[in-house]
Amino acid sequence: xxxxxxxxxxxxxxxxxxxxxxxxxxxxxxxxxxxxxxxxxxxxxxxxxxxxxxxxxxxxxxxxxxxxxxxxxxxxxxxxxxxxxxxxxxxxxxxxxxxxxxxxxxxxxxxxxxxxxxxxxxxxxxxxxxxxxxxxxxxxxxxxxxxxxxxxxxxxxxxxxxxxxxxxxxxxxxxxxxxxxxxxxxxxxxxxxxxxxxxxxxxxxxxxxxxxxxxxxxxxxxxxxxxxxxxxxxxxxxxxxxxxxxxxxxxxxxxxxxxxxxxxxxxxxxxxxxxxxxxxxxxxxx
Ligand SMILES: Cc1cc2nc3c(=O)[nH]c(=O)nc-3n(C[C@H](O)[C@H](O)[C@H](O)COP(=O)(O)OP(=O)(O)OC[C@H]3O[C@@H](n4cnc5c(N)ncnc54)[C@H](O)[C@@H]3O)c2cc1C
Numbered sequence: 001x002x003x004x005x006x007x008x009x010x011x012x013x014x015x016x017x018x019x020x021x022x023x024x025x026x027x028x029x030x031x032x033x034x035x036x037x038x039x040x041x042x043x044x045x046x047x048x049x050x051x052x053x054x055x056x057x058x059x060x061x062x063x064x065x066x067x068x069x070x071x072x073x074x075x076x077x078x079x080x081x082x083x084x085x086x087x088x089x090x091x092x093x094x095x096x097x098x099x100x101x102x103x104x105x106x107x108x109x110x111x112x113x114x115x116x117x118x119x120x121x122x123x124x125x126x127x128x129x130x131x132x133x134x135x136x137x138x139x140x141x142x143x144x145x146x147x148x149x150x151x152x153x154x155x156x157x158x159x160x161x162x163x164x165x166x167x168x169x170x171x172x173x174x175x176x177x178x179x180x181x182x183x184x185x186x187x188x189x190x191x192x193x194x195x196x197x198x199x200x201x202x203x204x205x206x207x208x209x210x211x212x213x214x215x216x217x218x219x220x221x222x223x224x225x226x227x228x229x230x231x232x233x234x235x236x237x238x239x240x241x242x243x244x245x246x247x248x249x250x251x252x253x254x255x256x257x258x259x260x261x262x263x264x265x266x267x268x269x270x271x272x273x274x275x276x277x278x279x280x281x282x283x284x285x286x
Contacts, residue, residue, distance in 0.1 A: 003041035010053045014139055014168060017054050021164045022141050024050040030166060031055070032075060032114030035106055060113070060168060063087060070094075072170045074113020079104070081112060090174040093181035093199060097128045100185050102192045113167045116152070119159045119222065121257075122193035126153055126223030128183065130215030131199035132172045140165035149215075153222040179203050182281035184274045186218075188261065194218035195261045196270040198226070198250070200278035202238070209233050209242075209283070214275060219267045220255045228252030229275050238283040247276035 011017035021028055029048035031037060032055065040046040054060060060075035063084050070091050072081065081087060082098035101107055101115075101124050115125045116136065129136075129149040136147045138161055147160050154160055161167060175181075185197040196218040203211040212233045214226040228249030236242035251268035258264045 001042040004047040020052045033110040035110040036118045074167045078107040097183045117167045122218045127197045127199040127215040127217035131201045135171040137169040138165040156221040180282045180285040184277035198274040198278040200282045243279045250275035
């Protein structure tokens with residue numbers, strides 16, 4: 001299938017991209033890695049008249065540390081994150097999650113910003129963003145603003161980004177020694193998207209979990225926090241029985257949706273299983 005005709009624009013800076021978005025409004029779409037947008041255009045699910053390529057905006061790519069915060073440019077590819085030595089030592093959840101995404105081609109072309117902005121309900125990054133309490137930096141005609149991950153995902157393919165805004169950076173706290181994390185995913189056998197994915201970030205003090213942050217994806221129309229698990233495991237021992245009991249709450253308060261992948265009951269079951277696996281794997285890390 002060929003996409004409908006469009007005009008191609010190449011932005012050199014964030015400001016140029018913001019100006020082009022302001023000029024073409026609803027008729028424009030940003031192009032990042034193209035691995036969600038181009039398939040949608042080929043299926044004619046999206047028919048933008050203007051494509052604004054942000055692939056050459058140098059300020060949007062790269063990973064750096066700023067004080068105790070790790071700053072990931074929106075155009076950073078999944079592979080760059082998977083292979084980042086800085087992230088492996090300071091935020092190992094991000095390289096771990098990146099390694100679960102699609103196949104090598106998808107990881108080399110797709111970007112973290114494109115994935116978060118697209119907000120596919122089965123994407124992996126949103127679970128990690130919620131679990132890490134990430135902050136998204138958006139830039140538009142009125143300047144920059146920061147959006148917390150908990151407020152970013154609004155619904156199916158919908159985020160808090162305005163149509164004239166670009167997601168420029170993702171900011172996450174650099175890890176401290178007793179914070180452990182893991183991602184557990186049930187991948188769709190064909191696409192590798194998450195039927196269900198659970199990201200767990202736990203703080204372990206003297207064998208007890210003093211803080212837990214659990215992000216889930218795949219189960220509903222948007223990524224969310226497994227608040228029932230967080231409440232149930234906080235203050236408990238990091239042992240198998242406590243984790244099992246807390247994981248039973250994984251579907252509590254989550255708007256689980258049936259889809260081609262499974263019924264509500266099946267996905268609730270997967271949430272419980274993968275919440276347990278993610279917490280067990282996190283707690284077992286050195
Ligand atoms: C075969 C296949 C398998 C895949 N498997 C997985 C998987 O297992 N897990 C997973 O999570 N994903 C998977 N994906 C999706 C992949 O990760 C995409 O790369 C990603 O979802 C979108 O990133 P992108 O850079 O390609 O964005 P694009 O496709 O270029 O853009 C996606 C959308 O986001 C908007 N956008 C892009 N960048 C910005 C920005 N900086 N600010 C505001 N809006 C922006 C675009 O306008 C567009 O609407 C798969 C894709 C394919 C084709």
